[in-house]
Amino acid sequence: MKRKVTLKQIAKELDVSISTVSKSLRNSAEISEDTKLKVQAFAKLYNYRPNNIALSLKNKKTKTIGIIIPEIVHHFFATVISGIEQVANENGYNVIVCLSNESFDKEVINMEVLANGSTDGFIMSLSKETQQKKDFHHIEEVINQGMPVVMFDRITNDVLCDKVIIDDQRAAYEAVDFLINNGFKNIALVTTVDYVSVGKLRTDGYTNAMQDHDMPVSDNMIVKIEDIDNCATKIEKLLLENKPDAIFAVNELFAVTSIKLATKMGIKVPEELSVIGFTDGIISQFSSPSITTVSQNGIKMGGRAAQMLIDRLELEEENEQYTTELIETHLVERESTSTL
Amino acid sequence: MKRKVTLKQIAKELDVSISTVSKSLRNSAEISEDTKLKVQAFAKLYNYRPNNIALSLKNKKTKTIGIIIPEIVHHFFATVISGIEQVANENGYNVIVCLSNESFDKEVINMEVLANGSTDGFIMSLSKETQQKKDFHHIEEVINQGMPVVMFDRITNDVLCDKVIIDDQRAAYEAVDFLINNGFKNIALVTTVDYVSVGKLRTDGYTNAMQDHDMPVSDNMIVKIEDIDNCATKIEKLLLENKPDAIFAVNELFAVTSIKLATKMGIKVPEELSVIGFTDGIISQFSSPSITTVSQNGIKMGGRAAQMLIDRLELEEENEQYTTELIETHLVERESTSTL
DNA sequence: GAACGTTACGCAAACGTTGTCGTGTTGAAA
DNA sequence: TTTCAACACGACAACGTTTGCGTAACGTTC
Numbered sequence: 001m002k003r004k005v006t007l008k009q010i011a012k013e014l015d016v017s018i019s020t021v022s023k024s025l026r027n028s029a030e031i032s033e034d035t036k037l038k039v040q041a042f043a044k045l046y047n048y049r050p051n052n053i054a055l056s057l058k059n060k061k062t063k064t065i066g067i068i069i070p071e072i073v074h075h076f077f078a079t080v081i082s083g084i085e086q087v088a089n090e091n092g093y094n095v096i097v098c099l100s101n102e103s104f105d106k107e108v109i110n111m112e113v114l115a116n117g118s119t120d121g122f123i124m125s126l127s128k129e130t131q132q133k134k135d136f137h138h139i140e141e142v143i144n145q146g147m148p149v150v151m152f153d154r155i156t157n158d159v160l161c162d163k164v165i166i167d168d169q170r171a172a173y174e175a176v177d178f179l180i181n182n183g184f185k186n187i188a189l190v191t192t193v194d195y196v197s198v199g200k201l202r203t204d205g206y207t208n209a210m211q212d213h214d215m216p217v218s219d220n221m222i223v224k225i226e227d228i229d230n231c232a233t234k235i236e237k238l239l240l241e242n243k244p245d246a247i248f249a250v251n252e253l254f255a256v257t258s259i260k261l262a263t264k265m266g267i268k269v270p271e272e273l274s275v276i277g278f279t280d281g282i283i284s285q286f287s288s289p290s291i292t293t294v295s296q297n298g299i300k301m302g303g304r305a306a307q308m309l310i311d312r313l314e315l316e317e318e319n320e321q322y323t324t325e326l327i328e329t330h331l332v333e334r335e336s337t338s339t340l
Numbered sequence: 341m342k343r344k345v346t347l348k349q350i351a352k353e354l355d356v357s358i359s360t361v362s363k364s365l366r367n368s369a370e371i372s373e374d375t376k377l378k379v380q381a382f383a384k385l386y387n388y389r390p391n392n393i394a395l396s397l398k399n400k401k402t403k404t405i406g407i408i409i410p411e412i413v414h415h416f417f418a419t420v421i422s423g424i425e426q427v428a429n430e431n432g433y434n435v436i437v438c439l440s441n442e443s444f445d446k447e448v449i450n451m452e453v454l455a456n457g458s459t460d461g462f463i464m465s466l467s468k469e470t471q472q473k474k475d476f477h478h479i480e481e482v483i484n485q486g487m488p489v490v491m492f493d494r495i496t497n498d499v500l501c502d503k504v505i506i507d508d509q510r511a512a513y514e515a516v517d518f519l520i521n522n523g524f525k526n527i528a529l530v531t532t533v534d535y536v537s538v539g540k541l542r543t544d545g546y547t548n549a550m551q552d553h554d555m556p557v558s559d560n561m562i563v564k565i566e567d568i569d570n571c572a573t574k575i576e577k578l579l580l581e582n583k584p585d586a587i588f589a590v591n592e593l594f595a596v597t598s599i600k601l602a603t604k605m606g607i608k609v610p611e612e613l614s615v616i617g618f619t620d621g622i623i624s625q626f627s628s629p630s631i632t633t634v635s636q637n638g639i640k641m642g643g644r645a646a647q648m649l650i651d652r653l654e655l656e657e658e659n660e661q662y663t664t665e666l667i668e669t670h671l672v673e674r675e676s677t678s679t680l
Numbered sequence: 681g682a683a684c685g686t687t688a689c690g691c692a693a694a695c696g697t698t699g700t701c702g703t704g705t706t707g708a709a710a
Numbered sequence: 711t712t713t714c715a716a717c718a719c720g721a722c723a724a725c726g727t728t729t730g731c732g733t734a735a736c737g738t739t740c
Contacts, residue, residue, distance in 0.1 A: 001486050004456070006696060017720045022698060032718060053396045053457040054696035057725050062393065064436070064458075072425070073418045075622070082413050085439050094458065096404070096436040099425050116344070117393040117726090118404075118434065146341050256626045263628065282415070282621075286596045288603065288628040346726060357690045362728060372688055394726035397695045457696090 005046040014042060056117075064094045065309060066119035068110050070102045070127045070154070075252075075281030076298050077125070080152065083302025084123055091310050093120075104129035108138040115141075120313050121148040123305045126156060132195045134158065148312040150305045154197055162312065163324040164305045168198050171294045171329040172205025172248070175276045178331055179246045180213050182339050184274060188221045188244035190235065190254040202250040202278060218242075228253055235261050239273075246274040246337075252283040255291050259336060270338035280332050289335030301327045345386040354382060396457075404434045405649060406459035408450050410442045410467045410494070415592075415621030416638050417465070420492065423642025424463055431650050433460075444469035448478040455481075460653050461488040463645045466496060472535045474498065488652040490645045494537055502652065503664040504645045508538050511634045511669040512545025512588070515616045518671055519586045520553050522679050524614060528561045528584035530575065530594040542590040542618060558582075568593055575601050579613075586614040586677075592623040595631050599676060610678035620672050629675030641667045 007025075011018045016035065024031050024039035025048070031039075056062045065088050069077045081097065088095050096119060100107035107127045114122070122142065130136070136159050143149055143161060152164040179187050189206045192199030203222070210217045220242050225231040235258055238244065249255035255277030259269050267273050269289055277284055280295035304325055312319065351358045356375065364371050364379035365388070371379075396402045405428050409417045421437065428435050436459060440447035447467045454462070462482065470476070476499050483489050483501060492504040519527050529546045532539030543562070550557045563578050565571040575598055578584065589595035595617030599609050607613050609629055617624055620635035644665055652659065 001484055004485055007698095008696075018697085019699080019721080020719060022696095023719090026698085028699095030718065035718080049452070049456045051397075051457040051696050052453075053393060053402065054725090055698090056393045057391075057397050057695090057727095058697050060725070071422070072412075073415065073422050075413065075415075078413045078418050081437070082411070082439065085412070085437070089438075094436055094438065094453070096434055097421070097425070098429075098434065099422065112389070113392075113434070116389045117391040144341055145344055260626075260628065282623055283626045286593075286600075286623045287626050288600070347728095348726075358727085359691075359729080360689060362726095363689090366728085368729095370688070375688080390728095391726050394695090395728090397697095397725090398727050400695070 004051070005043075005048050006051070007048075010039065010042055010046070010048060014039060061313075062118060062120050063092055064096055064119045065306065066111075066114040066122045066124075067095050067097045068100060068107060068114075068122060068124040069097075070100050070125060072097065072099055075283075076153075076279050076296065079298025080125075080302035080305070083299035083304075084306040085302075086299075087303045087306035087310070091306075093306075093310065100127040100130075102128045104133055104135065111138045111142055115145065115147060119147070121150070121309045123150045123152065123302075123309055125152050126154040126197075128196060131156065131197055148309055150309045150312075152301055152305045156197065160322055162305075162308045162322050164301050164308065164327060165324065166296045166301070166327050166329050168201035169205040169208070171296070172202035172250070172278070173209045174205075174329075175278070175294050175331060176206050176209035176248050177213075179248065179274065179276065179337075180209065180215065182274075182337070184246035185215070186221070186243065186245045187215070188223070188238055188242065188247045190223045190225065190238075190247055190249040190258055192250060193224050193226050199250050206248055225254060228257070231257065232261060236265065239265055239267060244273065247276070249275065249277050252277050252279045252281050252291070252293065255293065255336070256283050256287050259287070259289070259291070270336050274337040276331075276337060284332070284334065292334045292337040293332050294329050295332045296329050297327060344391070345383075345388050346391070347388075350379065350382055350386070350388060354379060401653075402458060402460050403432055404436055404459045405646065406451075406454040406462045406464075407435050407437045408440060408447060408454075408462060408464040409437075410440050410465060412437065412439055415623075416493075416619050416636065419638025420465075420642035420645070423639035423644075424646040425642075426639075427643045427646035427650070431646075433646075433650065440467040440470075442468045444473055444475065451478045451482055455485065455487060459487070461490070461649045463490045463492065463642075463649055465492050466494040466537075468536060471496065471537055488649055490649045490652075492641055492645045496537065500662055502645075502648045502662050504641050504648065504667060505664065506636045506641070506667050506669045508541035509545040509548070511636070512542035512590070512618070513549045514545075514669075515618070515634050515671060516546050516549035516588050517553075519588065519614065519616065519677075520549065520555065522614075522677070524586040525555070526561070526582070526584045527555070527586045527588060528563070528578055528582065530563045530565065530578075530587055530589040530598055532590060533564050533566050539590050546588055565594060568597070571597065572601060576605065579605055579607060584613065587616070589615065589617050592617050592619050592621050592631070592633065595633065595676070596623050596627050599627070599629070599631070610676050614677040616671075616677060624672070624674070632674045632677040633672050634669050635672045636669050637667055 007018050007021045011021045021039050024036040085095050098110035107130055139159050149161045155163045191203045194200045207217050223234050223238050247258050255275050259275050262269055262273050277291045277293040280293050284291040284293040347358050347361045351361045361379050364376040425435050438450035447470055479499050490502045495503045531543045534540045547557050560582050563574050587598050595615050599615050602609055602613050617631045617633040620633050624631040624633040
């Protein structure tokens with residue numbers, strides 16, 4: 001086993017000082033060509049690579065981005081990570097991923113651990129519990145210590161920092177608008193509980209679209225789901241009692257679940273019921289019928305978030321100007337909607 | 341903005357030495373109660389936390405695990421990461437994730453970068469290109485430098501290290517066996533090209549099961565797919581010309597694609613064609629019909645891999661004994677298979 | 681009052697870098 | 711021969727920690 005070689009070892013081996021070795025490898029003009037060549041050859045032979053940790057300590061920069069998200073077994077979050085990773089990599093950064101599992105405490109702990117020197121900044125999406133508690137002291141604190149934070153998707157306006165989101169309300173509005181323009185009269189909404197910020201915004205988009213077209217917004221037509229595992233009865237009740245001709249669901253899972261339940265009840269999709277989902281993930285693409293959905297480009301979102309963070313990291317002067325960037329969405333028409 | 345406080349600053353503030361502060365905070369018996377209390381109170385007030393980077397440099401341990409996988413927008417890999425993260429976290433480790441995007445070069449670069457002090461060890465799954473080239477020098481090198489590596493799923497026997505896999509061949513055998521026992525006579529295989537190790541093993545499992553039941557293994561009944569985007573014609577040809585009554589697909593995507601194509605051609609699943617997939621991901625669960633599949637527990641796989649790595653990291657003496665652990669699989673019966 | 685033990689702290693090295701500054705040796709100009 | 715720049719290199723500090731060891735001050739013992 002040959003352990004990694006250090007400057008000190010090279011110096012000892014060649015009988016020069018550590019500084020000479022360091023300077024030679026960085027091609028300093030201070031060192032003679034002879035010595036430089038000798039050192040460089042030796043370093044190459046022994047495959048010398050500077051120790052990242054030592055560099056981090058010296059430079060006070062880790063070239064590492066901390067990502068804190070609720071979960072990773074989730075198509076959208078996975079695409080965002082993918083986008084972050086790509087941009088980070090292009091800029092010489094690595095990413096360290098922490099999962100909050102929707103828990104406030106774990107989110108706090110993860111941030112605190114990473115903030116102690118492990119990363120230069122954060123990209124994060126809030127856990128449900130954090131959104132519910134509205135407690136953002138851990139994020140404020142990190143920002144206060146001079147570490148930039150970029151929030152995406154599940155954000156809060158209570159924290160001043162860069163943000164990347166889609167225009168959830170508008171995207172939902174357009175989806176519902178699409179249904180209305182196609183002649184649907186009885187449009188139901190399957191959404192999350194209100195404290196999930198994106199759920200709330202999408203709900204608002206639905207409401208606004210309905211109202212703008214002078215269509216009634218009835219509580220009977222709105223199902224708010226807290227726990228996906230126990231949502232069946234609620235949706236079945238909706239289908240049975242209110243007979244919607246279209247459903248707008250605020251995520252894939254709600255969409256596909258609605259379709260499955262409808263099919264089981266003998267309601268044909270899309271002939272008797274059209275369904276639009278949100279998030280263009282695996283489910284929307286591969287379920288039968290495939291699902292018409294609002295596509296949010298996670299790769300792009302992650303990429304932008306990473307770029308914003310890196311830009312801020314590599315800026316010398318502090319910039320108190322924070323921006324919120326909108327990633328455009330578009331409706332992907334598939335098989336789950338019919339045009340009447 | 342209040343930057344993070346260091347031992348030095350506390351020492352200066354309280355007019356004691358750095359060592360006194362350090363020892364006080366670690367509750368050393370060398371320091372008087374008075375001083376300890378004073379220092380601890382001050383540290384708490386200023387929310388002192390040791391700098392991870394400095395600790396890493398000193399201890400030559402980063403408490404970080406490097407994960408290198410082909411992609412992350414992939415249900416199975418996401419579950420594995422989730423499993424790794426959980427166990428890592430319980431043991432005070434963080435994970436840093438790198439994606440090879442199935443590229444050999446990127447895999448090599450990622451390993452080299454992380455090996456320069458950023459992580460204590462690796463958990464990885466080989467990129468397709470690496471499996472094709474059979475070039476594992478980057479992994480050998482890392483191991484040679486004393487960093488443990490645990491490989492999972494896409495492994496190679498050419499490298500000596502701990503491994504976590506499912507018994508791909510056996511799992512495939514059992515799936516095909518299940519079909520045979522249910523009376524299917526004309527069982528096709530949709531698989532990958534041979535250099536993908538798991539694809540090959542699953543193919544072998546199919547072949548063995550067929551042979552053990554004295555059923556013919558015909559090349560016509562085996563479709564090897566290199567590129568998912570251009571596989572339609574091959575599968576259509578299979579369905580049209582060879583009229584299988586069942587298909588065993590070596591992954592979800594192949595399974596769902598086969599079902600979709602069959603349905604499009606008017607072949608009813610499962611009435612006229614039964615399909616079994618591999619990997620119990622989102623697609624299998626939510627497509628219609630839902631897909632009978634071989635479930636490989638990614639969470640468990642990741643968890644075991646992490647535990648193996650950590651065990652080795654926290655062992656003092658070197659242990660040249662490497663183990664390959666098998667994670668059990670089981671068949672999840674759903675709607676895509678009928679019992680004749 | 682000398683010898684010794686205990687207490688409570690500080691010094692310094694180490695981890696692996698980088699970069700500033702100081703210094704010894706050369707060769708050339710005066 | 712003296713002076714001085716240019717050259718080539720080394721010493722050292724710094725980044726933030728931990729820890730072994732040295733030591734000043736004090737109190738006890740005979």
